Amino acid sequence: MAYHTDAGLAPVDGRPAEAVQYCAMSNLRSNIVTWLGRKYFSRIHRNGFDLSKMSFLPDATLAPLRREGLDPVADLSRTRAKEPISKLPLPFGINAWLVTGYDESKAVLGKAKGFSSDFTNLAERNIGVAAQQNPGGLGFSDPPVHTRLRRLLTPEFTMRRLSRLTPRIHAIVEERLDAMAAAEGPVDLVEAFALPIPALVICELLGVPYEDREDFQRHSTARFDLFGGANASFGAMSDQLAYLHGIVRKQRETPGDGLLGMLVKEHGDDLDDQELAGLADGVLTGGLETTASMLALGTLVLLQAPDQFAAMRDRDEVVDPFVEELLRYLTVVQVAFPRFAREDMEIGGTKISTGDLVLCSLSGANRDEKLGPDMERVDPHRQSSSHLAFGHGIHRCIGAELARMELRAAYPALVRRFPHMRLAGPAEQLSFRKLSIVYGVDELPVVLG
Numbered sequence: 001m002a003y004h005t006d007a008g009l010a011p012v013d014g015r016p017a018e019a020v021q022y023c024a025m026s027n028l029r030s031n032i033v034t035w036l037g038r039k040y041f042s043r044i045h046r047n048g049f050d051l052s053k054m055s056f057l058p059d060a061t062l063a064p065l066r067r068e069g070l071d072p073v074a075d076l077s078r079t080r081a082k083e084p085i086s087k088l089p090l091p092f093g094i095n096a097w098l099v100t101g102y103d104e105s106k107a108v109l110g111k112a113k114g115f116s117s118d119f120t121n122l123a124e125r126n127i128g129v130a131a132q133q134n135p136g137g138l139g140f141s142d143p144p145v146h147t148r149l150r151r152l153l154t155p156e157f158t159m160r161r162l163s164r165l166t167p168r169i170h171a172i173v174e175e176r177l178d179a180m181a182a183a184e185g186p187v188d189l190v191e192a193f194a195l196p197i198p199a200l201v202i203c204e205l206l207g208v209p210y211e212d213r214e215d216f217q218r219h220s221t222a223r224f225d226l227f228g229g230a231n232a233s234f235g236a237m238s239d240q241l242a243y244l245h246g247i248v249r250k251q252r253e254t255p256g257d258g259l260l261g262m263l264v265k266e267h268g269d270d271l272d273d274q275e276l277a278g279l280a281d282g283v284l285t286g287g288l289e290t291t292a293s294m295l296a297l298g299t300l301v302l303l304q305a306p307d308q309f310a311a312m313r314d315r316d317e318v319v320d321p322f323v324e325e326l327l328r329y330l331t332v333v334q335v336a337f338p339r340f341a342r343e344d345m346e347i348g349g350t351k352i353s354t355g356d357l358v359l360c361s362l363s364g365a366n367r368d369e370k371l372g373p374d375m376e377r378v379d380p381h382r383q384s385s386s387h388l389a390f391g392h393g394i395h396r397c398i399g400a401e402l403a404r405m406e407l408r409a410a411y412p413a414l415v416r417r418f419p420h421m422r423l424a425g426p427a428e429q430l431s432f433r434k435l436s437i438v439y440g441v442d443e444l445p446v447v448l449g
């Protein structure tokens with residue numbers, strides 16, 4: 001059951017208030033605890049809800065966002081071995097589950113009717129966000145809205161439509177390599193290679209000016225990074241949406257050749273500005289930080305394993321399976337969007353009740369032995385595994401093929417152009433995101449050789 005904080009104990013599930021207020025004593029007690037918790041959270045929220053300062057949150061709650069270098073923290077695999085669906089210790093009556101098992105994650109993500117991704121769930125529970133911060137778009141919507149919006153976007157992401165971008169992607173990669181070759185001294189691979197490639201590709205795809213990249217790159221990084229606190233994260237989201245509303249207005253006046261222009265031309269009357277900005281936001285944010293992190297962290301894997309570096313450089317037939325293995329091993333989107341149970345159910349023997357919050361740890365699930373043997377290790381020759389790096393079910397990543405195209409073009413081109421590239425300093429000194437939904441490295445200084 002969900003409560004609005006400001007309304008005290010007023011229920012919002014349609015039942016009359018009296019029916020709830022006079023229920024059994026134990027229910028009343030737990031309601032009071034819940035209500036106090038909401039008040040506490042709302043105070044924290046007003047004062048700046050800051051996860052990095054929320055030391056009272058048990059470590060187990062933050063474990064899915066933490067890593068040791070490239071690996072999920074060991075606690076996560078211990079939890080998975082013991083309880084692939086475990087109680088997530090959130091304070092004050094928020095009933096939450098962490099799913100670390102592969103089969104169990106697939107079951108949750110595949111059960112669209114049983115779970116809601118709607119943003120209003122977060123706002124209703126007052127988890128540091130307000131309803132008006134709803135970014136819209138695909139990720140935070142349920143059918144039938146999600147079905148309608150996804151149908152409009154899907155034709156643009158088929159292999160046939162995307163293949164027209166192939167020459168452009170290769171040209172963008174080559175331009176970046178030329179710029180790196182012209183630079184003197186060590187180069188930050190994040191700044192020079194990993195970020196600009198997806199930024200340029202997404203700008204072309206959407207029809208958004210590349211000159212604005214500094215703004216949207218900053219917004220994309222900040223919104224996934226809970227280390228700056230939930231307020232900073234949702235503030236970045238609002239800024240991004242305000243920026244995209246401006247772009248949408250321009251595209252309405254003069255539709256361009258990109259995806260936004262196409263949506264305006266073909267479906268402009270069926271989509272309001274909020275929906276258009278939300279769709280653009282999903283593509284811009286979904287496609288930037290994720291692919292950039294994959295490029296930087298994947299390169300780090302290659303730099304630390306000379307045999308794998310050589311395999312990517314010399315063996316064309318290894319590139320596709322190796323990219324797939326890097327996607328699985330790195331699983332940069334560490335957790336899926338929160339799901340909320342719509343009904344009582346049992347998954348993998350665990351009872352989940354209506355309204356419970358369920359968080360799927362994709363990085364945990366992708367290291368599960370159920371997916372195959374020796375999943376803690378990178379194996380460039382691994383026969384394809386049905387990993388969950390792009391999610392599963394109706395919200396599965398719409399840009400998966402585009403991301404693959406970028407990674408398959410960029411890694412081999414990089415190691416072929418700079419066969420003697422090495423890290424500019426010890427790997428132990430690299431600084432990684434501390435509490436970010438999308439894992440990444442802040443900088444990757446390399447010597448090109």
Ligand code: HEM
Nearest residue numbers: 138139282286287290291333336337390391395397399403
């Ligand atoms: C390596 C790069 C990428 C990774 C690892 C990744 C990962 C994911 C994951 C795990 C989800 C599902 C989240 C959930 O179920 O809660 C997702 C959804 C999504 N991704 Fe990606 N993504 C990547 C690249 C892209 C690109 C290039 C685009 C667009 C051009 C994109 C756009 C989206 C959108 C719009 C959604 C929401 C889909 C829906 O809810 O129907 N992503 N992504």
